[in-house]
Every structure is written in structure tokens, then in C-alpha cells.
Amino acid sequence: MTTGAIVTTVIMSLIFIGVLWFCFSRMGKGGKWED
Amino acid sequence: MAEVTRERWGSRYFFLFAAIGSAVGLGNVWRFPYLTYEYGGGAFLIPWIIGLIIMGIPWMMMEFGMGRYFQRGAPGVFEGIGKKWEWLGWWPVFVAFLIVTYYSVVIAWSLRYAVSAASMAWGVGEAGAAGAGSYFFETVLNLSSGPGALGAPVLPILIFLAFVWVILFFIMYKGAGVIGRVAVWTVTIPWALLVVLLIRGLTLPGAIDGLNYYLTPDFGALTNPDLWFGAFSQIAFTLSLGMAGMFAYGSFIAKRADVTNNAFITSFSNCATSFFAGFAVFSTVGFIMQALSVPVEGVSASGLGLAFVTYPVAISMMPAANAVVGVLFFLCLFFLGIDSAFFLAYGGVISPVMDKFGLSRIKATLLVCIIAFVVGILFTTGGGLYWLDIVDRTVSFYGLLITGALASIVVGWVFGAKKLREHINETSDIKVGAWFDWMLKVVVPAGLLFVVIYGGFMNDIPNAYGGYPLWAASMIWVILIVTLGLSFWLQAVKTRGPKEVSE
Numbered sequence: 001m002t003t004g005a006i007v008t009t010v011i012m013s014l015i016f017i018g019v020l021w022f023c024f025s026r027m028g029k030g031g032k033w034e035d
Numbered sequence: 036m037a038e039v040t041r042e043r044w045g046s047r048y049f050f051l052f053a054a055i056g057s058a059v060g061l062g063n064v065w066r067f068p069y070l071t072y073e074y075g076g077g078a079f080l081i082p083w084i085i086g087l088i089i090m091g092i093p094w095m096m097m098e099f100g101m102g103r104y105f106q107r108g109a110p111g112v113f114e115g116i117g118k119k120w121e122w123l124g125w126w127p128v129f130v131a132f133l134i135v136t137y138y139s140v141v142i143a144w145s146l147r148y149a150v151s152a153a154s155m156a157w158g159v160g161e162a163g164a165a166g167a168g169s170y171f172f173e174t175v176l177n178l179s180s181g182p183g184a185l186g187a188p189v190l191p192i193l194i195f196l197a198f199v200w201v202i203l204f205f206i207m208y209k210g211a212g213v214i215g216r217v218a219v220w221t222v223t224i225p226w227a228l229l230v231v232l233l234i235r236g237l238t239l240p241g242a243i244d245g246l247n248y249y250l251t252p253d254f255g256a257l258t259n260p261d262l263w264f265g266a267f268s269q270i271a272f273t274l275s276l277g278m279a280g281m282f283a284y285g286s287f288i289a290k291r292a293d294v295t296n297n298a299f300i301t302s303f304s305n306c307a308t309s310f311f312a313g314f315a316v317f318s319t320v321g322f323i324m325q326a327l328s329v330p331v332e333g334v335s336a337s338g339l340g341l342a343f344v345t346y347p348v349a350i351s352m353m354p355a356a357n358a359v360v361g362v363l364f365f366l367c368l369f370f371l372g373i374d375s376a377f378f379l380a381y382g383g384v385i386s387p388v389m390d391k392f393g394l395s396r397i398k399a400t401l402l403v404c405i406i407a408f409v410v411g412i413l414f415t416t417g418g419g420l421y422w423l424d425i426v427d428r429t430v431s432f433y434g435l436l437i438t439g440a441l442a443s444i445v446v447g448w449v450f451g452a453k454k455l456r457e458h459i460n461e462t463s464d465i466k467v468g469a470w471f472d473w474m475l476k477v478v479v480p481a482g483l484l485f486v487v488i489y490g491g492f493m494n495d496i497p498n499a500y501g502g503y504p505l506w507a508a509s510m511i512w513v514i515l516i517v518t519l520g521l522s523f524w525l526q527a528v529k530t531r532g533p534k535e536v537s538e
Contacts, residue, residue: 001250002247002250004077004251004252005246005250007252008077008250012080012310015084016303016306016310019303020303020304020307023296023299023300023303023464024300026464026465027047027464028464029464030293030462030464030465030466031292031294031464032292032462033046033292033293
């Protein structure tokens with residue numbers, strides 16, 4: 001793969017994993033699920 | 036008025052899977068990878084992520100939050116803001132209804148192809164590659180000469196369409212609790228299938244060339260307005276917003292439950308799926324380029340062409356396991372489509388109908404399934420593909436974007452963006468600041484109207500859409516005006532459903 005393609009893959013993977021990890025780590029700290 | 040308990044998801048994870056399943060659909064596989072390649076590879080991902088954060092997530096928070104606030108579907112939300120705005124809740128209901136009438140036909144094609152792939156009905160090797168196009172247009176669709184030549188329904192597609200609606204009825208008639216449980220499977224199965232397809236794609240010769248076309252950034256493209264149009268339009272279409280359904284899905288959340296974090300998880304999961312699907316698609320594109328000695332322009336495609344022509348070409352040319360890959364790919368499309376379909380039908384149409392007319396769930400579900408099936412027969416005819424394209428342009432482009440922009444303006448300026456933000460922040464895992472107000476009041480409507488004007492009016496007003504005869508292309512404006520008129524008529528009809536909702 002080209003360097004640009006590899007850098008794009010790494011950066012996007014870090015963004016998605018980072019944001020989703022942060023969101024899941026915050027679950028339950030605000031609203032309560034009342035079902 | 037009778038007081039009833041609003042139906043609930045049963046678990047936060049059921050809600051998340053249902054919301055992610057509704058957002059993740061066929062477009063993640065057949066639209067996003069092509070746009071990324073077309074508009075500068077990795078550079079496209081910059082405006083795409085910006086669009087997600089400043090437009091997509093605030094819009095999703097608005098639909099979840101307003102649904103939760105009023106505990107009603109889209110028409111009930113706008114009726115709650117003011118009786119004179121109720122029509123703005125019905126217009127996206129018509130958008131959702133018309134989308135699901137043809138979306139269910141595309142799901143029927145996927146099932147038809149899953150069966151055909153088991154015997155590689157379009158052929159293997161170079162003969163199969165050469166015949167994939169005619170198999171789709173002639174054998175499967177029996178395509179006529181134009182939208183004026185409808186012809187009879189194609190029987191196998193009609194049977195699969197009926198089968199799809201039977202499945203949808205049994206998923207939906209017990210409501211959100213069952214939908215959430217089903218969504219756990221309809222989300223995880225296509226993810227698993229995409230992993231299998233990715234592994235198959237990456238082990239094919241030429242795969243890396245395809246990935247280079249997909250991802251290598253061309254930063255010079257960032258100055259091209261088409262790139263920004265492509266990125267914002269993809270965000271507008273990919274999250275299943277503007278189709279009424281997310282208001283209803285939000286209304287099934289308890290009043291003390293989170294909104295913001297769920298919107299972030301749903302949006303980023305959807306976009307991560309798109310990015311991941313691009314690897315499976317473009318590794319295969321690279322293989323076709325090498326196998327047929329053609330340039331990338333000759334094989335990269337979006338929409339129906341990618342799913343039902345380009346991918347079958349690749350399957351034909353694979354050195355082994357053609358039928359297995361074919362069946363898995365079309366089953367993947369089926370599962371990607373089915374949860375978006377029950378989102379459109381249940382959240383978009385059935386729930387608002389129950390709220391308005393006080394119908395039981397089973398009666399409303401049966402009624403909507405039968406009417407949608409009957410309307411969908413149009414798209415199973417020889418001229419159905421043309422009408423599918425015209426109706427798709429009408430509702431999935433204009434309807435979705437215009438109603439989304441108007442809804443953001445009314446919620447942001449009439450209901451109050453600050454009031455909504457304070458309501459959301461009371462209980463959400465992540466608190467949002469005043470930036471949300473300006474995104475909702477200005478950026479979301481401006482972004483959506485930019486897409487409508489730049490990609491729609493500037494093309495479709497001077498020229499008949501798609502090169503169709505003027506009378507057929509004019510149906511875009513006719514359908515928009517008729518559904519708007521019906522929305523005002525429904526506003527005038529007395530609401531018979533329960534207004535007070537207890538927790």
C-alpha cells in the first residue's frame with residue numbers, strides 16, 4: 001500500500017476506536033435506563 | 036384522553052442495535068466507498084468527519100431528543116410544538132413510506148441473487164463476467180425500454196417481495212421490544228459477513244491496488260466544492276435521518292435515559308461500518324482491475340451497479356468458492372437492508388399512524404405492510420427500475436433533505452435549541468455546550484439546503500432528471516406537492532390516539 005493509504009487507515013482507525021471507546025466508557029454516567 | 040404507557044426498548048443495547056441497524060444500510064456498502072475514491076481518497080474523509088460532527092450528530096440528537104421529550108413519533112412531536120406545525124411531522128412519514136416501498140424491492144433482489152448465486156446462475160469465469168450485466172437487467176428485472184413501458188410484474192421478484200413483507204410483519208407486529216432483539220442479529224450478522232468478504236477480498240490478486248485507489252489522499256481535491264457536496268450529502272443520507280423514524284425510536288426511550296451518547300455511538304458506528312466496508316469493496320475492485328485488465332474507472336461503481344453487476348463480475352472471476360462468496364455477499368445485503376426497512380416501516384410510518392388514529396399495533400402494522408406491498412408492485416415491473424430511480428430521487432434526496440432542513444429550523448428557532456439542549460443535558464452521559472444551538476439553528480439547515488440546491492435544483496430544474504422524458508421526470512415535483520398536500524390534510528384530521536403518556 002502507499003504511505004498515504006496506510007496513514008489514512010491508521011488515523012481513521014484511531015478516530016473510530018478512540019471515539020467509540022470514550023462513548024462506551026461514559027455509558028451510564030448520565031441518564032438512567034429505566035426499562 | 037386515555038393514558039397509556041409508551042412502548043419501550045427493554046434494554047439500552049436493544050435501542051443502540053436498532054438505531055445502528057437503521058443507520059447502517061445498503062448505502063454503506065454501495066455509496067460511501069465509491070464517493071471516497073471519486074473525491075480524493077483519504078482527503079474525502081476530512082470533510083466527511085467534519086460533516087458528521089457539525090451536521091449529522093446534532094441532527095440525530097435533535098430527532099432522538101425531540102422524540103424523547105414528547106414521547107411521540109414525528110407528527111406528534113411537531114403537533115406538540117404547535118398544531119400548525121403537525122404537517123412537518125407527516126411529510127417525512129410519506130418520505131419513509133415511499134422509501135420502504137422500493138427499498139423492500141431491492142431487498143427482494145438481494146434474496147433473488149442469494150438463491151441465484153448458489154448455482155452461479157449468471158455463469159463463472161469470463162463468460163460469467165461478460166454476462167453479469169445482462170443477467171441483472173434482462174433475466175432478473177426484465178427491463179423495459181422506458182418508464183412509460185411498465186409491463187407485467189416479474190413473478191420471482193414479486194414472490195420474494197411478498198416474502199420480505201411477511202418477514203417484516205412478524206418482526207414489527209409486537210413492537211419495539213422485539214425489534215430491538217431482532218436488530219442485535221441483523222446488525223451483527225452483516226458485520227460478520229463483511230469480515231469474511233474482507234478476508235476473501237484481501238487474499239485476491241490486485242487487492243492492494245484497489246485499496247490504494249480507495250485511500251491514497253489527494254489533498255488538492257479539498258478545494259473542489261464537489262468534494263464538500265459529496266461529503267455532506269453522504270452524511271445527510273447515511274444516518275437515516277429526515278425519515279421520521281428516529282423521532283419514534285427516540286420516543287421509545289424513557290424520559291430519564293441518555294440521548295447524546297447514544298447519538299454519538301450510533302453515528303460513529305455507522306461511519307466506522309462504511310469505512311470498513313470500503314476495504315471489502317475496493318479490494319475486490321482491485322482484483323477485477325487485474326483480472327480483466329481494465330482501469331479503475333471501468334469497474335468502480337456506486338449504487339445498484341456495484342451490488343448487482345460489478346460484484347457479480349468479481350464473484351465470477353474468483354479462482355475458488357465463487358458460490359459461497361456470492362451467497363454470503365447477497366445475504367449480507369439482505370441483512371443490511373432488513374433492519375433499515377423495519378426502521379422505515381415501524382418508526383417512520385406505523386408508530387405515527389398508531390399515535391394519530393389510535394389503531395392497535397397489529398392492525399396498523401398489517402395495514403401498512405399490505406399497502407406498502409401493493410405500491411411496491413410498481414417496482415417489480417419491467418419499467419420498475421426507472422420508477423425506482425425517479426421515486427428515490429424524489430424522496431430519498433429532496434424529501435429527506437427539505438424536511439430535515441425545515442424540521443431543524445422549526446425545532447431550533449420555534450421550540451428552542453437551548454430548551455432542547457437543556458432537556459438533553461439533564462440526563463445524558465455527555466453534556467453538550469452552546470455550540471449545539473448554533474449547529475441546529477444554522478449549520479444543519481444550511482448544510483442540507485446546500486446539498487438540495489447544489490446537487491438538486493441546479494441540475495434537475497434546467498434538465499429533466501436522469502435523461503427521462505419530461506413527463507416522467509416531472510413526477511418528482513408532483514410527488515413532493517401531493518405528499519405535502521396530504522400532510523396538511525392529516526394535520527386537519529383529529530388526533531384519536533392517546534395524548535398523555537405515563538412512564
